[in-house]
Amino acid sequence: MHFRHQPSRRRPLFESFKRLPASVIALSVLGATPARAQVARPAGHTEDAFDLMNVLAQHGLHDIDDETWNAYGQVTWISSFKLPFHGAPYNLHGSNMSLVPDFEHSFTGSATLFLGLRLWRGGEVYYVPEVIAERPLSQLRGIGGSIQNFELQKGGTETPQLYRARAYFQQTFGLGGRREQTNSDPMQLGATIDRRRLVLHVGNFTILDFMDKNEFANDPRQQFFNMAFMTYSAFDFGSDARGLSFGAVAEIIADDWALRLGRITPPKNPNDLTWELRLYKYFGDQIELDHEHRIFGQSGAIRLLAYHNRVNAGRFDEAIAAFESDPAGKNAASCLGTSRYNYKSTNTGAPDLCWVRRPNDRVGIGLALEQHISNDVGLSVRGMISDGQSEVYAYTPTDRSLAVSLLAKGASWGRPRDVTGIGGAINWISSIHARYLAMGGVDGFVGDGYLRAAPEGVLEAFYSVNVLNPLWISADYQYLVNPAFNADRGPVHILGGRVHAEF
Amino acid sequence: MPSSRQFLSAIAGASAALMVSSVIAAAQPLADGYAVERYYPSAPGAGWLVMDHLDLYGKLGGGVTLTTGYARNPYSVAAADGSSSLHVVSNQAFVDVGMAVFYDRYRISLNIADPLYASGNSGTVAGHEFSAPSVDPGKYPDKVTDVRLGFDARLLGDANGPLRIGLGAQLWVPSGERSLYATDGTLRAMFRTLVAGDFGMFTYAGQLGVHVRPLDESPVPGAPRGSELLFGMAAGSKFAISRAYNAAFVLGPEVFGETAFHSPFGKHTSGVEALLTGRLQRADEHGARETVKLGFGEGIHAQFGAPDWRAVVAVEIYDRVR
Numbered sequence: 001m002h003f004r005h006q007p008s009r010r011r012p013l014f015e016s017f018k019r020l021p022a023s024v025i026a027l028s029v030l031g032a033t034p035a036r037a038q039v040a041r042p043a044g045h046t047e048d049a050f051d052l053m054n055v056l057a058q059h060g061l062h063d064i065d066d067e068t069w070n071a072y073g074q075v076t077w078i079s080s081f082k083l084p085f086h087g088a089p090y091n092l093h094g095s096n097m098s099l100v101p102d103f104e105h106s107f108t109g110s111a112t113l114f115l116g117l118r119l120w121r122g123g124e125v126y127y128v129p130e131v132i133a134e135r136p137l138s139q140l141r142g143i144g145g146s147i148q149n150f151e152l153q154k155g156g157t158e159t160p161q162l163y164r165a166r167a168y169f170q171q172t173f174g175l176g177g178r179r180e181q182t183n184s185d186p187m188q189l190g191a192t193i194d195r196r197r198l199v200l201h202v203g204n205f206t207i208l209d210f211m212d213k214n215e216f217a218n219d220p221r222q223q224f225f226n227m228a229f230m231t232y233s234a235f236d237f238g239s240d241a242r243g244l245s246f247g248a249v250a251e252i253i254a255d256d257w258a259l260r261l262g263r264i265t266p267p268k269n270p271n272d273l274t275w276e277l278r279l280y281k282y283f284g285d286q287i288e289l290d291h292e293h294r295i296f297g298q299s300g301a302i303r304l305l306a307y308h309n310r311v312n313a314g315r316f317d318e319a320i321a322a323f324e325s326d327p328a329g330k331n332a333a334s335c336l337g338t339s340r341y342n343y344k345s346t347n348t349g350a351p352d353l354c355w356v357r358r359p360n361d362r363v364g365i366g367l368a369l370e371q372h373i374s375n376d377v378g379l380s381v382r383g384m385i386s387d388g389q390s391e392v393y394a395y396t397p398t399d400r401s402l403a404v405s406l407l408a409k410g411a412s413w414g415r416p417r418d419v420t421g422i423g424g425a426i427n428w429i430s431s432i433h434a435r436y437l438a439m440g441g442v443d444g445f446v447g448d449g450y451l452r453a454a455p456e457g458v459l460e461a462f463y464s465v466n467v468l469n470p471l472w473i474s475a476d477y478q479y480l481v482n483p484a485f486n487a488d489r490g491p492v493h494i495l496g497g498r499v500h501a502e503f
Numbered sequence: 504m505p506s507s508r509q510f511l512s513a514i515a516g517a518s519a520a521l522m523v524s525s526v527i528a529a530a531q532p533l534a535d536g537y538a539v540e541r542y543y544p545s546a547p548g549a550g551w552l553v554m555d556h557l558d559l560y561g562k563l564g565g566g567v568t569l570t571t572g573y574a575r576n577p578y579s580v581a582a583a584d585g586s587s588s589l590h591v592v593s594n595q596a597f598v599d600v601g602m603a604v605f606y607d608r609y610r611i612s613l614n615i616a617d618p619l620y621a622s623g624n625s626g627t628v629a630g631h632e633f634s635a636p637s638v639d640p641g642k643y644p645d646k647v648t649d650v651r652l653g654f655d656a657r658l659l660g661d662a663n664g665p666l667r668i669g670l671g672a673q674l675w676v677p678s679g680e681r682s683l684y685a686t687d688g689t690l691r692a693m694f695r696t697l698v699a700g701d702f703g704m705f706t707y708a709g710q711l712g713v714h715v716r717p718l719d720e721s722p723v724p725g726a727p728r729g730s731e732l733l734f735g736m737a738a739g740s741k742f743a744i745s746r747a748y749n750a751a752f753v754l755g756p757e758v759f760g761e762t763a764f765h766s767p768f769g770k771h772t773s774g775v776e777a778l779l780t781g782r783l784q785r786a787d788e789h790g791a792r793e794t795v796k797l798g799f800g801e802g803i804h805a806q807f808g809a810p811d812w813r814a815v816v817a818v819e820i821y822d823r824v825r
Contacts, residue, residue, distance in 0.1 A: 061563055061824045068822060069565065071602075115602065117567055117820070127600055129615050129647060162678040163645040164617055204645065244645060268641065275644040 045072065045185055050469040051503050053184050065181060067190040072114040073503045074186075076221045080106040080148050080496045082137050088488040090142070092449025094333060094346035097442045099142025099483050099492070108134040108151035110221075112165065114186035122173060126187050128166035133158055142484050144446050145233030145398030145427030146458035148494045150220050152227075154241035154271045154444070165244060168203025177255060199251040207237045210249045211260055211288045212305055215370050216378035216407045221500050223407060225476045226460050228425035232366045232384035233401035238266035238284020238309055239394045241273045245284070258290040266311045269341040270393045271444040276311075282359070284309045284394070300371035305384075309362040313390040314353030316436040323351035323439070330355045332441065343442050347449060350440025353391050360390045377408045388430025391443045398427040398456075417466035427456045429485050437485065446484035454487035456480070464498070474498040533632045534723045536681035538649060539578040539592050541761065541774055541808035543673075543693075544570045546612035546653055547603040548821050552780050552798045553759050554708035554737040555655060557669045557699040559608045560662035561790055566821025568601035571619070572798075574810035578684060580724040582629040589626045591633045591725075592684050595810075596620040603821070608658075608669075614651040618643065618685050631723050636683045648679035649686050655697065669697040671712070687718040687727065695733060706753060707738040714761060721765070725807060728763035728772050735759030737780070750785040757798070760809065774809030776802045791822040 045051050053070050056062035082104045090098035112130040119125060134156040137148065166187070177196035184190035187209065201210060212231045216223075220230055227233070239245045247264030264284045268274040276282045288305040322330045332352035335342035340354040366384030373379055381404050388399030405423030409416055429437070434453040441447055462476040476496035483490045543553065547566030550556030574595045581588035596619040603612035623635035638646065653673040660667035675691040695712030712733040720726030739755015760775030762768050778800035786792040796817040802809035 069567070115567075119820075129650075162647045162650065164615075164647050165645065167617075240644060242645065246640075246644065273644070275641045277641045 045502065048469070049502065057184075063190075064184045065190045066192070067116075067184055068118045070114075070116045070184050070189055072186040073112060074114075074221060074501065075109075075111045076151070076498065076500045077109045078107060078149050078151060078225065078496065078498045080137065080225070080494050082106070082148070083493045083495070085490055085492045088486075089450070090448050090489070092347075093349055093440055095350060095440050095442050095447045095449030096345050097141045097343065097445060097447035097484070098449070099138045099489070104137045106135055106137045106149060106152070108132060108149055108156075109160070110151055116187060116189050118189055118191075122171055124170045124172075124189055126166055126168055126170065128164070128187070129162065130165040131160050131162045132156060133160040141445060142448070142489075143480070144429070144456045144484050145228055145396040145401055146425060146456055146478075146480055146483075147227040147396070147445075148478055148480070148496065149225055150227045150230045153243070155273055163242065164204065165242070166203070166205045166209070168201055168205045170202075171200045173198040173200075175254075196254045197251075199253065201249045201251075202247075204244060204246050205249075206239060206243050207245065207247075207249070207262055207264055207284070207286055208243070210251060211237075211262065211286055212303065212366075212368060212382075214368070214380055215299075215301065215372075216380055216405075221498075222419055222464060222472060223421060224405065224423060224460055224462060225474075225496050225498065226423075226425070226458055226478055227396065228401070228403050228427065228458050229405055229423050229460070231395075232305070232364075232368075232382050233396045233398040233403070233425065233427045234364055234384040234386045235305070235307065235366060235401075236309060236362055236364065236386060236393055236395045237286065237307060238264045238311075240265075240267045240275055241271055243395075246275055246277065247279065247284075249286075256292045258288075260286070260288040260290070262286040266309060266393055268312075270311075270313065270391055272341075282311050284311075295371065298372040298374070300369065302370075303368045304365070305368065306365040307363065309393055310359060311362065311393045312357050313360045313362065313393050314356040314358075315360055315390045316353075316430075316432045316441075317389065318356040319351040319353045319441060320432075320436055320439065322355045343444065343447075345440075345442045345447065347440045347442075350442070350449070351436060352441060353443065362390050362393065363387050373406075376411050377406065380405050380407070388433050392445070396427070397429065397433075397443050397445050399430045399433055400428040402426050415466065417469075417472075419464040419466075419472070420462065422459075422461040424459045425457065427485070429453070434485065448484055448486050448489065450488075451485065452487040453485055454482040456482045456485050462496075464500075470502045472498075472500045474500070533634060534591075534720070534726065536634075536636070536684045537687045537718055537720060537727050538675075538691075539595070539684040539808050540574075540597070540616070541577070541759075541776070542572065542574070542813065542815065543651070544568065544599045544601055544614060544817065546610060546614070546655060547601050547819055548605060548610065548792075549655075550753070550782070550784075550794075551708055551737050551757055552778060552782075552796055552815055552817060553757050554710060554735055555669070555671065555697050555699060556706070556708055557655070557657050557667045557697050558662045559605055559610055559655070559657045559669075561607070562824045563604070563606045564790065564821055564823025565602070565604045566792075566819060567603075568599075568817055568819040570599040570601065570796075570815060570817040572597060572813060572815035574813045576805070577808055577810035577813075578623070578725060579805070579811075580628045580631075580633065582724075587628050589628045589633060590624050592621060592623040592636055594620060594622045595684075603653075605823075608656055608662075610653075610655045612651075612653040612655070614653070616648045616650075616685070618646055618648055618679075618683060621683060621685070623684075629724050634682060636685075638683055638685075643683075646679060646683075648683070649675045649677055649691075651675050660700070663701055665700040665702050667697075667699045669699075671695040671697050671710075687716065689717045691716050693733065701741075704741045705738070706741055706755070707736070709736040710734065710759075719765070725771060728765035731761040731763050732767065733759075733761050739780070744783070748785050749787065750783065752781065752783050754779075754781045756780070756800075758803070760804070761807065763807075771806055773804060774802065774807035775804040776800060776809040776813065778813065778815065789823065789825050792819075794819040
């Protein structure tokens with residue numbers, strides 16, 4: 001494995017894998033690797049990729065190892081077909097966050113430009129415009145931490161929306177050590193830099209550009225569809241409804257070690273598109289310690305990540321207490337007549353977070369392991385615990401999550417640019433969160449009006465066929481149990497397809 | 504208990520009130536909003552802030568420009584009899600990111616506009632109800648409005664000669680919400696004849712063209728009236744700053760405007776503004792150039808999108824294959 005700060009174009013991610021028979025590989029890929037949402041950092045392009053920068057470099061028109069600029073792009077279409085499932089009661093008593101049991105078709109279409117420019121030695125700017133159109137399942141309601149398509153955004157529309165996905169400045173200060181080559185990739189200019197360095201990022205980005213990076217899942221548009229494999233489901237990283245934020249991140253990198261610190265904007269309201277820019281008052285803080293290693297000659301990394309959100313959120317126990325003290329006045333339905341931010345539940349017999357939002361803290365800590373099993377197969381394990389006392393503010397309503405995945409490239413069966421994987425993930429909620437939902441409460445994504453609490457789980461398998469050098473077509477299957485942490489609902493079968501091109 | 508007569512009277516009264524309110528409502532249609540911005544930043548490498556220096560030549564190259572600016576009262580409306588007026592858009596700040604690739608005498612470009620801030624006043628003027636835009640970085644953190652794709656070509660004249668003539672075409676792809684006064688919500692196009700030249704330290708550029716604009720919001724005051732004639736001229740002097748660094752400063756005015764074909768050069772269907780522009784540029788022997796541009800000016804005829812005053816700053820970098 002190479003360092004994620006400088007993925008090597010000269011050494012493709014998965015090199016030839018000839019020692020294991022194809023059957024073993026086929027079995028080994030019945031696991032999954034973390035994939036990231038549209039907000040995640042895209043993977044590096046390989047040396048033989050048919051993209052603009054490679055073409056220019058091959059014609060002697062661009063110095064790809066010492067770039068002053070670069071430009072990449074991608075286009076992705078994903079369709080998901082949710083088959084009808086066990087029709088247990090849903091949207092009970094006016095609660096409105098259920099996955100409907102009927103057949104549904106969901107899609108996303110996205111196109112992105114990644115533009116980078118070197119201003120001076122170590123100083124770079126990146127600008128990433130993106131357009132997306134989408135139709136979620138059940139208005140993106142009724143699934144906790146295992147939303148079937150990482151590209152879906154809260155509040156997205158079927159009409160294409162153009163937005164600025166990133167605009168940030170990056171300054172690298174060399175601190176010595178050996179020199180190493182960074183490669184020309186989306187949001188990375190080709191250059192030679194110190195292995196010990198301080199890197200500052202300021203602007204508009206997703207925290208996943210810099211933290212919880214994963215060697216096997218750099219570009220989710222090539223790998224797993226499900227959000228459970230994008231990052232920790234319980235990582236409620238400060239971000240708007242698209243997964244983006246404004247802020248600053250500092251990285252101190254010393255050979256195999258890296259320490260990252262970041263402060264970013266949360267949304268003004270939970271899962272909203274507006275930013276809360278008063279970073280002194282409300283914020284999402286992150287710290288990550290990262291160490292890369294080799295085990296039996298195979299590279300890997302282990303990361304410890306902790307976060308602390310200071311946001312205007314509601315605590316479940318306080319919402320329940322408010323309801324129990326005044327059931328007629330402080331129920332979910334009565335929020336509708338107020339200016340308080342609410343999720344439009346009309347359940348008169350349920351508590352609601354709208355009554356108790358105030359500056360609150362949410363914290364979590366997670367551990368991630370990624371490990372090459374061979375040159376072409378990688379394992380990833382991620383687990384996180386959040387305190388689970390207050391509502392989800394930016395990502396998924398999960399309070400504890402565990403995801404295990406395997407990813408493989410198809411070199412051993414003669415298709416080195418094909419990718420396949422399998423993974424399983426489990427997401428839990430805290431007991432007070434479960435009690436709130438059982439009473440009919442809703443949050444930004446879940447709330448059936450009742451709850452028989454159980455972990456939500458997903459099993460996913462996919463295969464991506466490389467049709468042309470820059471074009472992949474993928475088939476995907478997901479088996480979702482206990483959607484919205486409700487043992488009375490599901491299981492749900494979701495079939496998916498994806499077309500992805502890079503240039 | 505009310506009598507049947509009282510009841511009928513109440514019904515009649517309510518019906519009359521409803522009819523009157525309907526008539527009032529019909530007389531005060533809500534203006535939907537449209538692209539107010541009349542400052543169309545030139546493509547990277549074009550030299551001027553709005554006009555095009557048209558010195559396209561040489562090997563394959565590319566450039567980027569970051570432009571930011573502020574306009575005061577870019578959209579003000581007034582009743583024909585002067586009885587009322589309203590600054591619908593009173594503050595507008597933006598960032599434009601421009602990118603271009605050029606080869607020989609041709610250039611293709613892309614401009615992406617990010618609204619930073621917009622505010623104004625809501626109210627009713629001349630029977631039309633206007634709703635002020637409200638944009639700030641927190642509310643619309645990642646908003647992108649119309650994207651502009653362009654193609655320009657130098658057809659006649661040498662790259663550094665006294666007369667260069669070219670053609671340009673630009674296409675706006677709509678994005679964003681009309682209510683922010685940042686887009687028409689329709690495709691638009693611009694076709695221009697470009698002229699430019701250099702005589703010693705004197706430099707000039709001009710344009711004449713057509714803005715193909717499907718939106719006609721008649722009779723909303725100050726609103727688009729369909730397609731427009733575009734015109735503009737720039738002239739300045741070039742002062743050498745440092746021969747060692749091949750740095751120069753160009754100072755001169757740019758005047759530009761538009762008028763709707765619907766009512767050519769009408770008082771409320773035309774806008775003209777002037778910017779005093781200065782640019783500091785440094786070039787190397789290979790044709791790479793770095794430029795910082797400043798512009799400040801006011802609306803000569805502050806109607807139809809021309810603001811009371813405007814300030815603009817731009818940074819431009821371009822390079823070409825060695």
